[in-house]
Amino acid sequence: MFKIDEYLSLLRSEKLKRAVRIQSEIIHHSRNFLKQKGFIEILPVIISPITDPLTDYRIRGEIECYGFKYQITKSMIFHKQISLLSVPRIFSFSPNVRIEPASRERSGRHLIEFVQLDIEMKEAGRDEIMQLGEGLLAHIVENIKANCEPDLEFFHRDLKIPEQPFKKISYQEALRRYGTDYEIELSKRAAEPIWILDFPIEGREFYDREYSDQSGILVDMDLIYPEGYGEALSGGEREYQYEKIKKRIEMKEIGLKAYEIYLKFAEKGLFPSAGFGIGIERLTRYICGLSHIEETRMFAKLPGVLGL
């Protein structure tokens, strides 16, 4: 059932008004930063025959048009890689739909429809794309501090511009120190954003590049917000060679057929690249210091709940 009274009180709240205003500034300053670095904004893809497999999501958002099957975008990862055949640096504010388990309703971090600022850079390595991510976050915080002081005061938020370069820890070391809850444990203890590097192949999708000299380890990364806000972004260097991509898809047992079109592009030749996607609602939550992601945007849709 749709809870109209709860919805109206959220819409009329000072909290939502200010969060949405900050969010608008986040979008504006992200755009400025990326444009200054020579990135071109491309329009988002909403439906396509191919989307991120995200193999842990069992429900697929699918629609049929003219007898063809389209997937609702879970991420634009493949479209980003393919766009680089045209322009070398791209970004998009990309709406993603992921039918998260209903048990995540109160996680504070999960929506079933959210927007990723998705970025990809031709012939970049992981270090270069991490530097870009650090610069982007620092630029956003700096500008929000300069332009949204009354809003930050309202949220009692005393943000610090993060110091670059950010600290780094390997996945193995994070697991050894903090156990399987490493993401949240690390985030709670951190006073500044921190990178987690080199995830094992089993836990990730098929498109992050495997080290050529370390089997089973990927040249990828997550950025973790401090103060318990958890994961900010995921990214890495990408597989771009046909045979390797094929092998990785086969390892996942998802069937080559589903990625036939993508594989055709890989066969014709993709470029090496690196990139990442940063969730706009989670970023808004961190900047405003909000306890729940529901308060970060208009029309937030929580897992298991009817949203607008």
Ligand code: AMP
């Ligand atoms: P992923 O590629 O799955 O790591 O997603 C990229 C980024 O999108 C994450 O680092 C989050 O910032 C954001 N994100 C992923 N899933 C959700 C979700 N269910 N709700 C809100 N943001 C999300």
Ligand code: MG
């Ligand atoms: Mg991730």
